[in-house]
Amino acid sequence: MSNVSIPEKMLAWPLFGAGMENFGVNDCPCTIPVPEIGPDELLVRIDAIGLCFSDVKLIRAGEAHPRVISKDLKKDPVIPGHEAVMTVVKVGDKVADKFDVGQRFIIQADVYVNGRGFAYGYAINGGMEQYSVIDQRILNGDEGCYLLPISDDMPSAVAALLEPWTCVQASYMIENRTAPLPNGRVFIAAGDNQIYGAGEALKKAAPASVVGFGLAPEAVEALNAELGVKMTLVDEIPSGVQFDDIFLCNLPAEFAEPAAKLGSRGAVTSFIGDYAGRSGMFDVGRIHYEGFFYQGAPGTVLSAAYGRNVRSKVKKGGTCWLPGGAGAMGQMHTQLAVENPEGPARILVTDMDSSRIANVERLLAETIAERGIEFKAVNPSSLSKEEFDALLREFAPEGFDDIIMLVPVVPVLAHAANYLGEDGLMNIFAGIPAGVEGMLSIDGMVNRGCRYIGSSGSRTEHLRHTLVLAETGELNPVTALAAVGGMKALKQGLEAVMNAKFPGKTVIFPNAPDMPLTPVSEIAKLGSAVAGTLDCGGCYTMATELELKRLYEKEG
Numbered sequence: 001m002s003n004v005s006i007p008e009k010m011l012a013w014p015l016f017g018a019g020m021e022n023f024g025v026n027d028c029p030c031t032i033p034v035p036e037i038g039p040d041e042l043l044v045r046i047d048a049i050g051l052c053f054s055d056v057k058l059i060r061a062g063e064a065h066p067r068v069i070s071k072d073l074k075k076d077p078v079i080p081g082h083e084a085v086m087t088v089v090k091v092g093d094k095v096a097d098k099f100d101v102g103q104r105f106i107i108q109a110d111v112y113v114n115g116r117g118f119a120y121g122y123a124i125n126g127g128m129e130q131y132s133v134i135d136q137r138i139l140n141g142d143e144g145c146y147l148l149p150i151s152d153d154m155p156s157a158v159a160a161l162l163e164p165w166t167c168v169q170a171s172y173m174i175e176n177r178t179a180p181l182p183n184g185r186v187f188i189a190a191g192d193n194q195i196y197g198a199g200e201a202l203k204k205a206a207p208a209s210v211v212g213f214g215l216a217p218e219a220v221e222a223l224n225a226e227l228g229v230k231m232t233l234v235d236e237i238p239s240g241v242q243f244d245d246i247f248l249c250n251l252p253a254e255f256a257e258p259a260a261k262l263g264s265r266g267a268v269t270s271f272i273g274d275y276a277g278r279s280g281m282f283d284v285g286r287i288h289y290e291g292f293f294y295q296g297a298p299g300t301v302l303s304a305a306y307g308r309n310v311r312s313k314v315k316k317g318g319t320c321w322l323p324g325g326a327g328a329m330g331q332m333h334t335q336l337a338v339e340n341p342e343g344p345a346r347i348l349v350t351d352m353d354s355s356r357i358a359n360v361e362r363l364l365a366e367t368i369a370e371r372g373i374e375f376k377a378v379n380p381s382s383l384s385k386e387e388f389d390a391l392l393r394e395f396a397p398e399g400f401d402d403i404i405m406l407v408p409v410v411p412v413l414a415h416a417a418n419y420l421g422e423d424g425l426m427n428i429f430a431g432i433p434a435g436v437e438g439m440l441s442i443d444g445m446v447n448r449g450c451r452y453i454g455s456s457g458s459r460t461e462h463l464r465h466t467l468v469l470a471e472t473g474e475l476n477p478v479t480a481l482a483a484v485g486g487m488k489a490l491k492q493g494l495e496a497v498m499n500a501k502f503p504g505k506t507v508i509f510p511n512a513p514d515m516p517l518t519p520v521s522e523i524a525k526l527g528s529a530v531a532g533t534l535d536c537g538g539c540y541t542m543a544t545e546l547e548l549k550r551l552y553e554k555e556g
Contacts, residue, residue, distance in 0.1 A: 018062025050083030084127030199303025296446030318401030486515030
């Protein structure tokens, strides 16, 4: 494919400021020139763009979003869209030896250059436009090229689902630390006069600096001797500083809660000692966005908590609860739990939408039966609080091994946390904003090994892993597709995402401007021949896509 017709103008959805009213103009896309490229850049046609609640967060925040680099979106707008599928239509001379017109790609949107983030669809114009420039930040970033090639037989609508599927997969690939950070910054705070020992792991880490609060003089002397570092003592909980490893030893809540917020990205906080019956307010948003990890152990050895329950995968043969497990992203987690041969034996899905529950049950019924999983799906709104709590206790008398939190509501999270069992793990997948606090059991962390993990986004290696799973048939991503539409329906599609209108993902075809937003369950309405292209399960196929393109796509 050497010659491709490229129009002079294109449709795009720029973001001119915070709020849906500043997305596009008068609820419509803008007509703008197709951009020119430099000699080391590519021009790509956007074949499909998946819609994500992260797009909604971006639009609501505008310049305040941490990934946006424009200081004034009114003058320097950004075009959102990070779940993009693209075809190369023009190649700069300096990259002609590496790329060809006609190549198809998906993109890892978390682009980094020299450690600085330039996310596609946030800092770099994304896929909510018909044509997009791929520059050197994407082609030659910290992880190399952020484009991954896809085969010609993969439908664009399915390829657009691989990025969100990757975020789901990556949330079970978190590598939690099993020891203090070598040469790191350590904070130790105590609320009693006990002598605390460093333990082998902390001694081996050889921290570069240690700050202490509330420790008895004998404890300071003993730790200085063990660690070979003179501790800096403070008479109040520090502010404006961050630590890699934090040890809170029998510390009262008035000191423990602010101290637990002093972590750097990926920090580990250990509660050491007697915390029976204790709970505390934690920044649960930073567990998700910054990888905070809270752990604990009884006794007086600071290193004692490292290494217990550091898994990120669900427990094989265990009992798993997925609050929100029938939503757009939730059903992906539920599908993984059901299809995983190393997954749980008992699964509870709760969701506030009975139609979404019915959809998940229909999609997964055959696999549930094949694997012999005990599966229960419940709408909590149909029960009283007492009835719902009784159901949870009955389903998991010893508590849940895994809780996959898919509802970004702190009271729901805090309530669910009470049902973690011994060495239970809560995966906080839902994007609760950093700085938002919730009550968690310190007793559970210290005495029962309960842990909380979270992740945001993914890396190129994760996307490549998901692509291989899809290409080999180990993952069937199309089950997450719930609706399709054209460029002019994109804002309507985002509103549907905001209101959870569809039981799965929505994908937009930028070069099919007039295709109405349509649920896959009603896709036959788009053309007389469309119904016959679906597979026996009613799922979208390449034949479906070709027919939709024939009916609606406009090029040149």
